[in-house]
Structures are given as C-alpha cells and as structure tokens.
Amino acid sequence: MTFPFEQLMVAGVAIPLAAFVVLAFVGSRLGKPWSGYVACAALGITTVLAAAMLFNWYGLTAAQQHELSTAAMENSYLWAHLGNVPVQIGVKLDGLGVIMFFMVSFVSFCIFVFSLGYMAHDSDQIDGVSQFHRFFTFLCLFVFSMLGLVAVNNLLAIFIFWELVGVCSYLLIGFYFHKRSASNAAIKAFVVNRFGDFGFMIGLMMVFTYLGVLTIDGAAEVFAGAFNGTLPQGHRAYSLLETGPLGVTVATWMGICLFCGAVGKSAQFPLHVWLPDAMEGPTPVSALIHAATMVAAGVYLVARIFLLLTPQAQMVVAVIGCITLALAAVIAVVQTDIKRVLAYSTISQLGYMIFGMGVGAWIGALFHLLTHAFFKALLFLGSGQVIEGCHHEQDIRNMGGLRKKMPVTCWTFFVAVLAIAGVGIPGVYVGATKIGLGGFFSKDEILAVAYFRTHEVDVREATGHGAPAHGDQPSKESADHRQHGQTAMMGSADGAVTAATETDAARVTNLAQKYPRWLFWVPLAIAYVTPFYMMRCWWLTFMGKPRNQHVYDHAHESPLMYVPLAVLAVGVVVSSYLWFRPMVAAAAPTGLLVAAIDGEHGAGMHAVHAALVPIVGFAFVVGFAIAIAIYYRGLAVGERFATMLRPLHTLAVRKFYFDEVYGFVVVGGGLALAGLSRLFDIFVIDLIVNLSAKVTTLVAWFSGWVLDLWGVDGAVNAMAQGTLRVASDIRQFHTGKVRNYVMYAAGGAALAALVIIFAFGRA
Amino acid sequence: MFTVTLQHYLALGAVVFCLGALTMMVKRNAIGVLIGVELLLNAANINLVAFNRYAAPGALDGQLAAIFVIVLAAAEAALLIAILVNFYNNLITVDVDQGDRLKG
Numbered sequence: 080m081t082f083p084f085e086q087l088m089v090a091g092v093a094i095p096l097a098a099f100v101v102l103a104f105v106g107s108r109l110g111k112p113w114s115g116y117v118a119c120a121a122l123g124i125t126t127v128l129a130a131a132m133l134f135n136w137y138g139l140t141a142a143q144q145h146e147l148s149t150a151a152m153e154n155s156y157l158w159a160h161l162g163n164v165p166v167q168i169g170v171k172l173d174g175l176g177v178i179m180f181f182m183v184s185f186v187s188f189c190i191f192v193f194s195l196g197y198m199a200h201d202s203d204q205i206d207g208v209s210q211f212h213r214f215f216t217f218l219c220l221f222v223f224s225m226l227g228l229v230a231v232n233n234l235l236a237i238f239i240f241w242e243l244v245g246v247c248s249y250l251l252i253g254f255y256f257h258k259r260s261a262s263n264a265a266i267k268a269f270v271v272n273r274f275g276d277f278g279f280m281i282g283l284m285m286v287f288t289y290l291g292v293l294t295i296d297g298a299a300e301v302f303a304g305a306f307n308g309t310l311p312q313g314h315r316a317y318s319l320l321e322t323g324p325l326g327v328t329v330a331t332w333m334g335i336c337l338f339c340g341a342v343g344k345s346a347q348f349p350l351h352v353w354l355p356d357a358m359e360g361p362t363p364v365s366a367l368i369h370a371a372t373m374v375a376a377g378v379y380l381v382a383r384i385f386l387l388l389t390p391q392a393q394m395v396v397a398v399i400g401c402i403t404l405a406l407a408a409v410i411a412v413v414q415t416d417i418k419r420v421l422a423y424s425t426i427s428q429l430g431y432m433i434f435g436m437g438v439g440a441w442i443g444a445l446f447h448l449l450t451h452a453f454f455k456a457l458l459f460l461g462s463g464q465v466i467e468g469c470h471h472e473q474d475i476r477n478m479g480g481l482r483k484k485m486p487v488t489c490w491t492f493f494v495a496v497l498a499i500a501g502v503g504i505p506g507v508y509v510g511a512t513k514i515g516l517g518g519f520f521s522k523d524e525i526l527a528v529a530y531f532r533t534h535e536v537d538v539r540e541a542t543g544h545g546a547p548a549h550g551d552q553p554s555k556e557s558a559d560h561r562q563h564g565q566t567a568m569m570g571s572a573d574g575a576v577t578a579a580t581e582t583d584a585a586r587v588t589n590l591a592q593k594y595p596r597w598l599f600w601v602p603l604a605i606a607y608v609t610p611f612y613m614m615r616c617w618w619l620t621f622m623g624k625p626r627n628q629h630v631y632d633h634a635h636e637s638p639l640m641y642v643p644l645a646v647l648a649v650g651v652v653v654s655s656y657l658w659f660r661p662m663v664a665a666a667a668p669t670g671l672l673v674a675a676i677d678g679e680h681g682a683g684m685h686a687v688h689a690a691l692v693p694i695v696g697f698a699f700v701v702g703f704a705i706a707i708a709i710y711y712r713g714l715a716v717g718e719r720f721a722t723m724l725r726p727l728h729t730l731a732v733r734k735f736y737f738d739e740v741y742g743f744v745v746v747g748g749g750l751a752l753a754g755l756s757r758l759f760d761i762f763v764i765d766l767i768v769n770l771s772a773k774v775t776t777l778v779a780w781f782s783g784w785v786l787d788l789w790g791v792d793g794a795v796n797a798m799a800q801g802t803l804r805v806a807s808d809i810r811q812f813h814t815g816k817v818r819n820y821v822m823y824a825a826g827g828a829a830l831a832a833l834v835i836i837f838a839f840g841r842a
Numbered sequence: 843m844f845t846v847t848l849q850h851y852l853a854l855g856a857v858v859f860c861l862g863a864l865t866m867m868v869k870r871n872a873i874g875v876l877i878g879v880e881l882l883l884n885a886a887n888i889n890l891v892a893f894n895r896y897a898a899p900g901a902l903d904g905q906l907a908a909i910f911v912i913v914l915a916a917a918e919a920a921l922l923i924a925i926l927v928n929f930y931n932n933l934i935t936v937d938v939d940q941g942d943r944l945k946g
Contacts, residue, residue: 810946813944813945813946814942814945815941815942815943815944815945815946816938816939816941816942816945817875817938817941818866818867818868818869818870818875818938818939819867821863821866821867822867825863825866825867
C-alpha cells in the first residue's frame with residue numbers, strides 16, 4: 080500500500096497541538112523539567128514522522144509524486160462555502176511541503192532540546208517564579224501553527240495559521256512580560272505584522288472575488304486561464320486584466336497585496352522594524368521563530384503564490400528584497416549586541432530570499448531558505464550558549480577569547496559563519512560535487528539568476544531550444560511554461576496577452592525585458608558585506624584576548640546545549656548537499672519565469688554561473704580578510720574607522736532612524752486620530768446626548784406641570800365640583816321637615832291624578 | 843231658589859279636603875297637623891254621605907261607611923297622639939319643624 084503521507088502529515092501537525100493542550104491544562108503541575116520532556120517527546124515523534132515522509136517521498140518517481148499530490152488535493156475536507164466559493168482544506172503534498180515540514184520539525188526539535196538546557200537555571204524566571212511550562216506550552220502551539228502553515232493547500236487556511244504564528248510570536252517575545260521593553264517589543268511585532276496582514280487580507284479578498292477559488296493550485300489555474308483566455312466568457316477573472324490604480328493591472332495589485340503579508344512576516348523593508356526588537360525574547364525563541372521558521376513563512380507564501388504574480392509584481396518583490404538586504408547588512412556592521420547582529424543578518428538573508436523570488440529564482444530562494452534555517456538556528460543557539468554561559472552578557476565588546484572556554488560553541492558557530500558567508504572552493508570538485516557550505520550554493524544561485532535577469536545573456540544557443548525569445552515572436556522554451564504578461568517595466572500599463580501560442584497551455588516567458596542593473600550589483604556588493612560582519616561578530620566574541628576578565632572567568636559550556644549545536648552543524652552540511660535542493664527543484668511550479676541552475680535550462684545557467692565564479696564565489700575571501708584585518712587586535716582599529724566615518728556610522732547605529740520616523744508618523748498619527756476622536760466624542764456625541772437629556776427634562780416638566788396638573792387634574796376636579804353643586808342643589812329638598820314631605824306627597828298625588836284624568840281619562 | 847245638588851256637596855267635600863291637606867302642610871304645631879288629618883277624613887265622610895243620599899237613596903251603605911271612617915279616625919288619632927307623646931319625650935317640643943334629623 081502506498082505510504083500514508085497525508086495521514087502522517089495530519090498526525091504530525093496534530094501531535095504538537097495535543098502537546099499544547101496537555102501542557103496548557105496540566106503544564107503548571109508538571110512543572111520543570113517534565114513539561115519540557117513532554118514537549119520534546121511530542122516533537123521527537125513529529126520529527127520521526129517527518130523524516131519517514133522525507134525518505135519515502137524522495138524515493139518516489141516524479142509521476143508517483145504528481146499522482147499523490149493530486150490525490151491529496153481531492154481528499155481535501157470541505158470546510159464551508161463562502162458564498163459560492165467552497166473552502167477546501169487539505170494537505171498540500173509536494174516536495175516543497177514535505178521538505179519544509181521536515182525542516183521545521185527537525186530544527187524545532189533541536190531547539191526544544193536546547194531550551195531544556197537553556198531554561199534549566201534561571202532564564203525562565205519572571206519575578207523569581209519559574210515559568211518553564213509556559214515557555215514550552217507556547218513553543219508547542221507555535222510548532223503546531225507553523226507545521227499547519229506549511230501543510231495546508233488553501234490560502235485561507237494559510238492565513239489562519241499565519242495569524243496563529245503571529246500570536247505565538249507575540250506570546251513568546253513577551254515571555255519576560257515583567258520587562259517593559261519585552262512587552263513593548265511584543266506589541267510592536269504584532270502591530271507591524273498586522274500592517275502586513277492588512278495587505279494580505281486585501282489580497283485574499285481579491286483572490287476570492289476575482290479568481291473564486293481559494294486553493295493554491297486552483298487559484299493558479301484560474302489566474303493562468305485569465306491570461307490565456309481559456310476561461311468561459313464573462314468570468315470574473317478577466318477583470319484582472321483591467322488597468323487599476325496607478326496604471327497597473329488589477330492582477331499586479333493582487334500579487335502586491337498578497338506579498339504585503341510576506342513583507343510584514345518576513346521583516347522586509349519597510350516593515351522590518353519589529354525583528355531587532357523581537358530579540359527581547361529568550362534566545363531559543365529568537366532561534367526558532369525569528370530565524371528559522373516563522374520569518375521564513377513569508378518566503379514560503381511568496382513561493383506558493385508565485386504563479387499569481389505578474390512581472391510587475393515580481394519586480395516589486397525583487398526591489399523590496401534588494402532594499403532590505405542592503406539596509407540590514409549596513410546596520411549589522413555596527414551592531415554590538417550579539418543577538419542584534421544576528422537579527423539584522425536574518426533580515427538581510429530574508430531580503431536575499433525575497434529578492435531571489437522576485438528575479439525568478441524560485442528554487443534558489445527556497446534552497447537558501449532551507450540552508451538559512453539550519454545555519455541561522457545554529458548561530459542563534461550558539462549565541463544563546465554564549466549569553467547563558469557568560470551570565471546574560473550580550474555585548475560583544477565585553478567578550479573575546481571565548482574559544483578556550485567554549486570550544487564546541489566556538490567551532491559550531493564558525494561552521495555557521497562559513498555557511499552564511501557562502502564559503503566554498505569554486506572550481507574544485509570531489510567526484511561530481513563541489514566543495515562548499517550553505518550560501519555557497521544557495522546565495523550564489525540567486526545571484527546567478529539575478530545576473531541572468533539583469534544582463535543580456537545569450538541562453539538560447541546554449542540550451543539549444545530554438546528561436547530567440549525576443550520581441551513578439553514567441554518561442555517555446557518548455558512545453559508548459561506560462562506567461563504572466565508581456566510588458567515589464569513598473570508603472571506602465573500591462574499589455575494584452577499575446578495569443579500567439581499554439582497549444583492552450585504553452586506560453587512563453589519573456590526574458591527579453593531585463594531588470595535594471597543595480598538589482599544585481601547591490602546584492603553582489605552585500606555578498607561581500609555579509610562575510611565581513613559575520614566574521615567580525617565571531618572574531619570579537621571568540622578570538623583574540625578577553626576584554627572583560629570577569630565575564631571570561633565565569634564563562635562555561637553546558638552539554639545539554641551543545642549537542643543540538645553539533646547536530647545542527649551536521650544539518651548545515653547535509654542541507655547543503657543532500658535531498659533539500661532536489662526536492663525543492665522537483666516541486667517547482669511548471670512554467671517558472673526563470674528556471675534555476677540545474678533545471679531545464681541548465682546549460683545556459685551553468686555558463687552564467689561559471690562566469691560569475693570569480694566575483695561571487697570568492698566574495699567571502701574579501702569579507703573575511705577585511706574583518707580579520709580590522710579586528711585582529713580588538714576594537715581599536717574598528718573605533719578609528721567609526722570616527723572617520725562618523726556620519727555614516729551614526730546613521731547605521733541609529734538604524735536609519737526608522738523607529739523615530741515610524742514613532743512620529745504612525746504612532747503619532749494614531750494618537751492624533753485618537754485625540755480627534757476624543758474631541759468628537761466630547762463635543763459632538765456628548766452634545767447630542769446632553770441635548771436630548773435636556774429636551775427630555777423639558778418635555779417631562781411640561782407633561783407634569785402643565786398637562787397633568789392643569790389638564791387632567793382640572794378635568795377631574797371640575798367633574799367633582801359639578802357633581803357637588805348639583806348635589807347640594809338637590810339636597811335642598813331634604814329639609815327633614817315632615818310638613819314639606821307631606822306637601823311633596825300631596826302635590827305629587829294631585830299631579831298624577833290630573834295627568835291620569837286628562838291624559839288617559841278621555842278616551 | 844236653587845236646589846242643592848250632589849255637586850254642591852262634592853265641592854264642599856273637595857274644599858274641606860284641600861283645607862285639611864293645607865293644614866297638614868302649613869301648621870307647625872303637631873296638634874294642628876292632627877286637626878288637619880281629621881279634616882281630611884271628614885271630607886271623605888261628606889263625600890260618602892252625599893253619594894249615599896243622591897246616588898243611592900234607598901240604601902244606607904254610605905252612612906255605614908262614614909261611621910267606619912269615624913271609628914278608624916278615632917283609632918288613628920289615638921295612634922297619632924302616641925307618636926306625638928314619643929315625639930315630645932325626645933324633643934321637648936311639639937314643633938314638627940324641630941324633627942329634622944333626617945335632613946340631608
């Protein structure tokens with residue numbers, strides 16, 4: 080029987096949820112350390128399941144994988160109907176999903192084990208009371224949300240898990256809630272994320288309105304159909320081709336709105352301000368959420384909606400990624416807090432991933448995501464070991480020479496630094512494999528594709544696929560490429576679809592329109608800066624002479640913490656070589672704008688890559704050399720550079736004044752709006768309320784004094800008076816005197832006799 | 843000379859009746875009221891006897907009725923005196939106007 084992938088995926092998502100529920104109810108009774116053991120056990124099971132899925136999936140052929148994938152789509156559970164759009168939630172079973180699932184669970188498991196050691200002493204205390212169980216409860220909830228996010232196939236479900244990871248991030252950043260800075264950071268993270276989610280929601284609504292399908296594959300199909308013209312006449316999706324605001328199509332706006340979510344979650348410019356402050360949370364949290372997994376969710380989202388992006392939208396994605404990676408790298412150069420360096424490094428690497436997505440390096444960006452998860456988690460856990468070992472000292476200016484006291488940490492950290500810098504020996508092959516780590520493969524792939532997209536490169540001859548793709552003569556580079564529109568530059572109106580393709584699904588990627596040159600040179604320059612600041616960080620922390628003797632004397636390592644470090648170091652090596660990239664490549668959506676290096680257009684890309692080796696492949700050498708040269712003897716030389724470049728240095732240290740500007744504009748704007756509302760409340764609403772109160776009082780007075788007293792009482796009294804008067808008049812007859820009564824009797828009798836005689840007597 | 847017919851006696855009876863009724867209404871003294879009562883009854887007697895002589899001359903029914911009425915008048919007068927004595931015992935006066943307890 081076929082391997083039960085879907086069931087295992089659902090089980091793998093449910094197990095951390097069960098652990099969360101258990102810990103939420105009895106966690107405080109389990110206490111330290113058993114609540115941690117429960118969490119680790121749950122995650123261990125999930126990791127085993129994930130590994131089993133990974134091995135089995137890898138062994139399948141492409142056809143089998145495709146078959147399983149479509150079967151999983153059909154097994155989706157129909158949750159509800161929104162209007163006439165069915166919401167089907169099911170497992171998205173493809174290579175990307177499986178490998179992401181494995182990466183998340185494996186890295187989380189390493190971090191959970193690390194946390195057992197990290198929280199063993201007093202790092203879990205808030206006001207002196209241990210909150211160990213709370214930490215693991217939230218971590219379990221987070222892992223559940225993240226696994227759910229990578230497992231589902233429906234954009235709405237992704238959004239639900241998206242929000243859940245945001246909540247967990249808030250809870251975990253604000254773990255030390257007794258510190259004002261931590262709770263502020265948590266609120267900042269959540270609010271900034273909300274800005275991104277606002278765009279994401281609009282994008283989701285646009286998908287709902289125009290495409291009418293919320294599943295990833297379904298939406299992509301309808302989207303492609305709109306551009307192909309294959310949908311039935313009058314289908315709503317055709318409105319996507321109309322020009323919207325700013326002269327850009329509605330389809331582009333949809334892509335940009337959906338991308339906004341990634342801007343928020345993955346801390347891209349301009350919503351990057353929350354990630355450095357998120358370092359207020361405990362270090363394992365920083366490792367898990369803000370390095371390896373949650374922030375990667377944004378990149379994952381872009382990967383999934385890749386087929387919904389028009390060329391203009393992709394350009395926006397690329398530009399934002401480029402700005403982010405440059406901005407963050409510059410700021411990282413001057414940071415002195417070890418966690419802040421890593422935070423800005425994360426933002427910069429996420430910028431690389433988003434940039435990669437924007438230029439079309441789908442495989443490269445995701446590959447970079449996977450390697451980044453391993454080496455960034457390793458970096459953060461190493462820094463956590465350092466911080467804990469130095470008794471909560473985080474300033475690298477106070478460290479130095481720690482390699483003797485913390486050897487395992489030092490050298491695993493070094494492995495991660497090599498990976499992020501993209502260290503490798505280009506041109507040297509062992510058998511058929513190159514020698515390198517991490518970024519040497521993934522970052523360089525992104526840069527190669529970026530080069531391809533920004534410069535004129537003659538690919539056609541090298542690939543041997545036929546006619547050039549320039550101008551309006553379409554050629555087929557692959558039988559099932561899809562086209563996302565023909566014109567390219569941002570700001571100009573989207574042109575009509577060329578219908579000059581023969582088969583219904585065959586569209587041509589337009590590689591004739593190139594991106595601006597700076598979109599290659601800036602990331603390339605930053606590829607030199609990245610090794611510099613990472614080596615600076617490592618050298619100042621571990622090498623050289625100790626700058627603070629007190630810190631140095633008390634530094635120590637603890638075994639529970641360095642085992643995960645070693646495992647992750649192995650993971651860095653493994654992820655660079657085995658399984659990860661091939662699985663991502665197999666899952667690449669058909670019809671990529673630009674295929675990756677080893678895809679169908681391998682030969683041409685190879686040529687490009689080979690040409691780039693001197694400038695890209697050896698970037699780390701320059702970065703490392705400069706860093707070691709400057710910091711060889713400690714901080715003195717660095718200080719001199721800082722004074723020489725004081726304005727630039729200040730700008731970087733102040734993080735380009737983003738927080739100040741946002742504080743003034745956004746927070747100040749919000750407060751101003753609140754003040755205005757308060758004025759409105761006082762002067763308009765209260766006015767109305769008080770006025771109506773006064774009117775009511777007036778009416779009541781009138782009703783009481785005028786109507787009631789004069790009117791009602793008057794009528795009643797008048798009736799009484801009248802009755803009294805009549806009565807007193809009639810009472811005159813009752814004199815009490817017998818004589819009068821005799822008179823009345825006689826008179827009455829006489830009257831009666833007369834009447835009878837004269838009225839009835841005459842007959 | 844004119845003959846005295848029934849009408850003359852009836853007229854006399856009517857006048858005496860009216861005088862008796864009037865006496866009852868006007869007199870303040872209780873004895874006066876009683877006198878009025880006698881007058882009333884006697885007027886009736888006059889009528890009875892007149893009718894006997896002029897309308898039915900052979901019989902003595904009218905005269906017999908008149909004697910009945912005189913007897914009844916005497917009994918009634920005794921009763922009225924008893925009431926009058928009680929009236930005097932309570933009110934120390936025979937002025938009927940003073941007995942206006944039921945005035946309302």
